Amino acid sequence: MPRATTVAVAYDCLFPYSTGGGERQYRAFADELGRAGLDVDYLTAVQWDGPTPAEDRFRIVPVTGRLSLYSPDGVRRIPAALRYAAGLLGALVRRRKQYAAVIVSGLPIFNVFAARLALLGSGTRIVVDYLEVWHRRQWVEYSGLVTGTIAWVLQRAAIALTPLATCHSQLSATRLRREGLRRPPLVSPGLIDGAADVSSPSPAATPPYVLYVGRHIPDKRVEVLPAAVAVARESIPDLRLVVLGTGPSSDAVRAEVRRVGGENWTDFPGFVSDAELDTLLHGALALANPSRREGYGLVVVEANAHGTPVVLVADEGNAATELIDAGVNGVVSPSTRPTDLARAFRDIADGGETLRRSARAWYDAALTTRTIRRTVEGIAAALQLPVPSPVKTKEDSP
Known part of the structure; x- marks a missing residue:
C-alpha cells in the first residue's frame, strides 16, 4: 500500500455495530474515501462478536477491546475514552510511516492528543473533525464543575494543537475560533449520504x-x-x-x-x-x-x-x-x-x-450540494491527497 494513497479514520464507534450520528458520519467518510480509490483503515474499538468484520471499501482495524462508553446517566465515561486514546496512540505509533493522512474525531478530546503525539515528525497530515464544540458552561452542566472545567481546558488545548479542523455548522465554526483555533476551519457543505431510496411523499398516516x-x-x-x-x-x-x-x-x-x-x-x-x-x-x-x-x-x-x-x-x-x-x-x-x-x-x-x-x-x-461526498472531496483537497480513480463495488452497480 503506497503511503501517498493510504489514510485512516479514527473513531471509537462504527455503524452499524453501534448506532448514532457520529458512527454513521465516520463510516460514510471511510466509505467515500474508499470509493475514491484510497486505501482506508478505520481505527476503532471492538463492537462485534467473533472475527473482525470485512468491509468492501475500508479495513476495520481494532485498536482496543470492547468499551463501556456511557455511564448509567448517559454521560461518556472517561476511562473508556482514555482506553481508546491509548489504543489509538499505540496503533498510530506502529503505523506512523504508513499513512498520508489521518482523520480523527475531536470527541472524545483525548483522541487529538493521542494522534498528535503519535504522529509528531512523521510527515502524516492530521485533520481533526469536530462533531460539536462546547463552551465551559456546557461542559460543567454535562460533567460537573471539576470534571467539566478540566474537559473544557483540555478542549481548548486540543483546538490549539489542531493543524486542520473540520466541522459541520456555522455554530461549530464560530466556537472553534472563539476557543482558540489558529486558522479558519473547513466547514462542510453537509452530511447527506444520498442513500435514501423512498417513495414520493404521501399524506400523514391516520391517525396522525x-x-x-x-x-x-x-x-x-x-x-x-x-x-x-x-x-x-x-x-x-x-x-x-x-x-x-x-x-x-x-x-x-x-x-x-x-x-x-x-x-x-x-x-x-x-x-x-x-x-x-x-x-x-x-x-x-x-x-x-x-x-x-x-x-x-x-x-x-x-x-x-x-x-x-x-x-x-x-x-x-x-x-x-x-x-x-x-x-x-x-x-x-x-x-x-x-x-x-x-x-x-x-x-x-x-x-x-x-x-x-x-x-x-x-x-x-x-442532494446536489450537502452530501458526504462533497464533504470528503473538500477534506481530500485540503489534505492534498492524490485521489485515484474511483473504485466501483457491487453497491455502486445500478
Whole structure:
C-alpha cells in the first residue's frame, strides 16, 4: 500500500455495530474515501462478536477491546475514552510511516492528543473533525464543575494543537475560533449520504402521530413531548405520540406520559428495524427533536427524505436549526413549553400535503450540494491527497 494513497479514520464507534450520528458520519467518510480509490483503515474499538468484520471499501482495524462508553446517566465515561486514546496512540505509533493522512474525531478530546503525539515528525497530515464544540458552561452542566472545567481546558488545548479542523455548522465554526483555533476551519457543505431510496411523499398516516427517534438522555429532552402532544390534541383530537429508542431518561418520559394521561395515545416501540423506521418516518405528521444540542442534525435530513417535516427547538447549542427553512421543511419552536411545541405541531398539520412536498423538495435539492461526498472531496483537497480513480463495488452497480 503506497503511503501517498493510504489514510485512516479514527473513531471509537462504527455503524452499524453501534448506532448514532457520529458512527454513521465516520463510516460514510471511510466509505467515500474508499470509493475514491484510497486505501482506508478505520481505527476503532471492538463492537462485534467473533472475527473482525470485512468491509468492501475500508479495513476495520481494532485498536482496543470492547468499551463501556456511557455511564448509567448517559454521560461518556472517561476511562473508556482514555482506553481508546491509548489504543489509538499505540496503533498510530506502529503505523506512523504508513499513512498520508489521518482523520480523527475531536470527541472524545483525548483522541487529538493521542494522534498528535503519535504522529509528531512523521510527515502524516492530521485533520481533526469536530462533531460539536462546547463552551465551559456546557461542559460543567454535562460533567460537573471539576470534571467539566478540566474537559473544557483540555478542549481548548486540543483546538490549539489542531493543524486542520473540520466541522459541520456555522455554530461549530464560530466556537472553534472563539476557543482558540489558529486558522479558519473547513466547514462542510453537509452530511447527506444520498442513500435514501423512498417513495414520493404521501399524506400523514391516520391517525396522525408525532415521532421521536433517538436516545433518551437529558440533553435530548424527550420528556417534554407528552405534555406538548396533550396540548396539541385539543385541536388535533386523534394525535398520537410514538417514541423510539431507550436510555437513562426513559423513566422520566414514561412518568410524563402518565402525568398528562397519555397512556392510551403513546407508543414505545423501543428499537426497530430499518424497514420499520422507514415506515414510521414516512407516515409521521412530524418528527420532533427537542434536543438542546446538535452538531449537525442528520435527523432533519432523514425525515425530509420521506417528506416529513421536522420540529426543532431554538437553543444556543442546537446547530440543527441551521437546516430548517421555516415553512419549507419544518418549524423551529422558540422553547420547549408545551404551548410552543403544540403550536409547531398544529402549523405542520395545517401545512398538509403542500408542506410535505416542499420538505421532500428541500431534500432533493440538498442532494446536489450537502452530501458526504462533497464533504470528503473538500477534506481530500485540503489534505492534498492524490485521489485515484474511483473504485466501483457491487453497491455502486445500478
